[in-house]
Amino acid sequence: MKQFFPFFSFLLGVILMGPYAHAQDGYPNRVVKIVVPFAAGGSTDLLARSLAERLGENWKQAVIIENRAGAAGSIGADAVAKSKPDGYTLLLGTVTTHAVAQTLYPKLPYNAQRDFVPVTEMVTIPQLLSVHPSLPVHSVQDLVAYAKSKPGELAYNGSVGATPHMSMELLAARAGIKMLPVPYKGSGPAMNDLMAGQLQTSFDVIMTTLPHMQAGRLRVLAVTSAKRSPLLPQIPTIAESGYPGYESDVWFGLFAPAGTSPGIVNKIGADVRTVLTEPKMRQKLEAAGFSIVASTPNEFAVRVKDDIQKWRKVIVDANIKVEQ
Incomplete structure (x- = not known):
């Protein structure tokens, strides 16, 4: 057998x-x-x-x-x-x-x-961390220091559970800062308020943010992916900016x-x-x-x-x- x-x-x-x-x-x-x-x-x-x-x-x-x-x-x-x-x-x-x-x-x-x-x-798509150009910050470290000087005052697109909210909460936990989440029904209204100065900072996907960055309406500080985006090789990752291991791709x-x-x-x-x-x-x-x-x-x-x-x-x- x-x-x-x-x-x-x-x-x-x-x-x-x-x-x-x-x-x-x-x-x-x-x-x-x-x-x-x-x-x-x-x-x-x-x-x-x-x-x-x-x-x-x-x-x-x-x-x-x-x-x-x-x-x-x-x-x-x-x-x-x-x-x-x-x-x-x-x-x-x-x-x-x-x-x-x-x-x-x-x-x-x-x-x-x-x-x-x-x-x-x-696929994945990275988000960009942006601020209104009036903010006196030019890097993630600057933003963290500025947020620590104004705890709970800096407003961002914080619709509960959405990727901008979760990305900011992840950064806040790593950096020890407190931000003010403002809920929106969509990315469009939030982006409009960010450019108008009603929000001070926010996360949004690269395809939404890039045109406004190129027009000078926003200042981009960092990208959420583990590696730099080929579309914006000059923009550092958050991981490179003092928070190793940070990653929040969609x-x-x-x-x-x-x-x-x-x-x-x-x-x-x-x-x-x-x-x-x-x-x-x-x-x-x-x-x-x-x-x-x-x-x-x-x-x-x-x-x-x-x-x-x-x-x-x-x-x-x-x-x-x-x-x-």
């Missing part, structure tokens, strides 16, 4: 993997839907539509985008979590919908790790509902990574300020787990609460 054992082991593997292999080979054979849990027109939407166009061409199947905004992304995310796990309904999730929301919202209708399968972390990744077969997950991930690394796509996304990641499902799962722990500490230590 020993001489037949390898054959029986191989046969068992073929039987067990049969459904996965079949699902992978036949996928997709109908329309695939990517849910974007935010309103149309933002950076998440731009990324999703660029991806959908190329995936549809490669798959010879329509890939449609459905915007389901509301509740900081949790409405769209919950809809995908409750969808059939067949690979035909996917979520374009973010650091907000998964890493932050898991701790910030006690009544969150889904569990970021239990109810989803990570497919791939597609990441965007693709998720499938829990229970989706490994064969389908791996196929989607591989095909998305192929699209993201195409020269034209890379050029398009990098010109918009994105950095290509294109991770494996396992790598993305680690990223989600680590970021949940990271932002849980910030939220708990700062006693951040949100009404539900």
Whole structure:
């Protein structure tokens, strides 16, 4: 019997993997839907539509985008979590919908790790720390010193749980400063108030901030990524500015509902990574300020787990609460 054992082991593997292999080979054979849990027109939407166009061409199947905004992304995310796990309904999730929301919202209708399968972390986009030009600061160290001289007085875009808020809370915890968060319904109104001097400082993504920096309406002090942005190589990172290890990128990744077969997950991930690394796509996304990641499902799962722990500490230590 020993001489037949390898054959029986191989046969068992073929039987067990049969459904996965079949699902992978036949996928997709109908329309695939990517849910974007935010309103149309933002950076998440731009990324999703660029991806959908190329995936549809490669798959010879329509890939449609459905915007389901509301509740900081949790409405769209919950809809995908409750969808059939067949690979035909996917979520374009973010650091907000998964890493932050898991701790910030006690009544969150889904569990970021239990109810989803990570497919791939597609891209990240850094934020820029900016101040109104009237402030007598020209570096992160200057801002920290100025904030310490006016505890709780410097106002910034602090919509609870949004990335500018979390990024500032992370810096405040590291630097030992107290800032004044002011909630806004969107980046546009906050940016207008920053340029008008109603806010003194704030974080926002590079694509939103860059035109105002170039026009002299804002002064950019630092970038939140671990490395300098290729679009602004002269701007230091916060980590370089006296706070080693500081990083607060906005990441965007693709998720499938829990229970989706490994064969389908791996196929989607591989095909998305192929699209993201195409020269034209890379050029398009990098010109918009994105950095290509294109991770494996396992790598993305680690990223989600680590970021949940990271932002849980910030939220708990700062006693951040949100009404539900």
